[in-house]
Amino acid sequence: MKKVIVIVGAAAVLAALFLVGVDLNNEFSDASAEEIKSVSAESHCSRQLLLQANREARIIRVRDLDKARALCARIDQQANGF
DSSP states (O other), X not given: OHHHHHHHHHHHHHHXXXXXXXXXXXXXXXXXXXXXXXXXXXXXXXXXXXXXXXXXXXXXBHHHHHHHHHHHHHHHHHHHTO
């Protein structure tokens, strides 16, 4: 019975993701050079985050760019307070 519940639950989650239109494949794909340049040009914070990732030889994914935008928007607002 537990296996049936797990399978039905997993199918429901996948169906929900499909219906919402979440493209998991795109989120985990490598970011292109143009995407990295556009995000790094948005703020000093995002440029520093992406430079640090490059120095550490980490692969920058599309989701990393989205997280950098969100984080740096808050940090830039905070910096404007000073």
